[in-house]
Amino acid sequence: MADALKIGIAGLGTVGASLVRILQDRHETLATTCGRAIEITAVTARDRSKDRGVDLAGITWFDDAVSLASQGGIDVFVELMGGTGDPAYASVKAALTHGVHVVTANKALLAAHGIELAEIAEKHGALLNYEAAVAGGIPVIKALRESMTGNTISRVYGIMNGTCNYILTKMEKEGLSFEACLKEAQRLGYAEADPAFDIEGNDTAHKLSILTSLAFGTAIAADDIYLEGITNISIEDIQAAADLGYRIKLLGVAQRTESGIEQRVHPTMVPHDTVIAQVDGVTNAVAIESDILGELLMVGPGAGGDATASAVLGDIADIAKSRPGAQHVPAFGRPANALLPYKRARMQSHEGGYFIRLKVVDRTGVFANVAKQMADNDISLESIMQHSKHYADPAEPKTIILVTHATFEASVRKAIVSIKAEGYLVGEPQVIRIERPKAW
Template identity: 60%
Template sequence: MSSPLRVGIAGLGTVGASVIRLLERQAASLAASTGRTISLAAVSARDRAKERGIDMKGAQWFDDPVALAQAPGIDLFVELMGGDEGPAREAVEAALKAGKSVVTANKALLAKHGMALAKLAEEKRVALAFEASVAGGIPIVKTLREGLAGNQIGRVYGILNGTCNYILSRMELEKMSFDDCLREAQRLGYAEADPTFDIGGFDTAHKLAILTSLAFGVAVDAEAIHIEGIQSITLEDLTAADDLGYRIKLLGVAQRTPEGIEQRVHPTMVAKTSAIAQVMGVTNAVTIDADAVKELTLVGPGAGGDATASAVVADIADIARGIRSAPFGLPVAALEKAPRRAMQRHEGGYYIRLSVVDRSGAAAAIATRMAQRNISLESIMQKSRGAAKGASSGEPVSVVLLTYATTESNIREALEAALSDGYIAGRPQVIRIERE
């Protein structure tokens, strides 16, 4: 058997502690499958005295993660601290420069500095592995980079944030408001005290940037992603979607188009019959459209100590076996800078909810504005609060429009024109429809 792989772990939170437990519990099977033992040689965290319920006997303690990354007593550095700058970036760079392979779960770091770190890993002929950075325990990185090497991928999309999926699921199933669901998610530990990074779509965007690079052989370009969160989604939208045969999910979508790579994160209506619509709660899912396998959907836990640790340990095992893949599937020099496709050119169907002023000619005027932009309507739903009393109450009428495929720019222009006509009260709600 080869010499032991000596592992140093920086970050002993939920995931770090779970990694140590998995390495201990699976020690015999990992040694048998990789041909060498994997030993915990050193650790680093902010609080040395904290009780973590893990056995770290024999592991050297470092207060400075950079010093750990450079330590001659480790062969592999595992970064589980988080953050796109500061100690996480400094320690990963230090480890790579010292000729040590790196495993990380840090999607923010990879979305911002992934190309530079991958180039450094290539130069030093070491591994940079990050299965745990996207979709927790789902092996999506290896699937795109290795399992689908014989395919040309046309689109990759998915539910990449469990917090948002939990909120939308509870809103729909239990008829709760967004604010109530968010408070419950925070109470259960699914959402942070400041949930902006999750509900604003930024966490999903970081993960999508990584998937886009792997799927299409392009450089990571997080700045190209159009981002919208779920803050504006109401119970009325979810009810209307249900009536129309859809569910609303926050999706990250990347697809190849003749004009370039389109990357977008936004609330999306998906048919209730689709595989991804069945994914509820904190679960994640990723669907890949490819020429050989057609459609492939992977579903599993997107977060949590054990699920994320499972992906980290899988990367550690690969490195123990001597496997060193190009981090993003191709050498950095071969990754193209893909042309960005502007969101205004996006084509698809749209759900539009309007509060229409309840007076004669309003509906006809809005329909005219749609027709002027060549927008065809698939269906119209209308519910007037005043009508229930047998007469107009003077309150706006809620009108839902479902369009056939059109462009983002056409939708925006038609709605701006309708707003200027004075027939719409408040801002329209617009949700894109993702077809199978």
């Protein structure tokens, strides 16, 4: 049997502690499977005295992640600290510079510095593995980076934030408000005390930027993403969607278009009878559409200590099964210097169906005027209806709900500007994009 693979773990939170436990409990089985033992030889974390329920006896403690990465005598540096800044950034760089393989779950770091890190990794013959960074336990990185080699990808999209999907599912199933469901998510530990990063879509955007690079062979462009969170989604939207045969999901979508690549994160209506519409609660799902393989959908746990640790372990095992320096797996599918520049498709040129919900004053001719504004902007309607059932008082505003056929974002925005100018609108209109899976 080959020499043991020596790993150093930086960060002993939920995922780190779970990983330590698994590597210790399954030491024998892993050695059999990988053809060599996997030994944790060094660790570092913020607080040495904290009890994490794991046995660190015989493992060298480092106070500093950079020292562990560069002078820890390890084969693999496992970065589970998180964050785009130091010590994560500095220590990952230090490891790669020393030819030490890196396994990380840090999507923010990759979104910010991924290409630079990939270049360093290649230069020093180190691997940069990050299956856990996107959609937790779902092996979507492996699918894109390895299984789908040679495929031309047309679209990749998914539910990649469990917090948002939990809230949207609960709103639909129990008819509760966004605020009430967010509180429940916080109580259950599915949402942070400061939930902005999740519910505003930033977390999904980080993950999407990584998938975009892998799918299209382009440099990561995490700042070039159209971003809309779920805070604006009301129970009325969810009910109207259900009436129309849709469910609302926060999707991250990257799509090849004639004018470039669209990257967008926004609440999305998906047809009720599709598989992705059935993905409920904290579960994640990622779909990939390509020209050779066709459509692939993967559903699984997107977060949680064990699921994330499983993905980290898979990355470590891949290194254990190969021999140091023996493999050529560029971090983002192709060598960093062969990645294409990211060419952003303008959101204005996005083409798709739209759900539009307007509150209008109850005046004769308004309904007809809304329809006319749509026609004037070349927007073809699948349906338009006036919802009055909820309103007992005739003086209250009425709700008009439109569903368009495929049209352009620019047209929809123009139509809404025109409608606003008419003066019959009450409050802001709600606009939700419709996404249609190619299959299922």
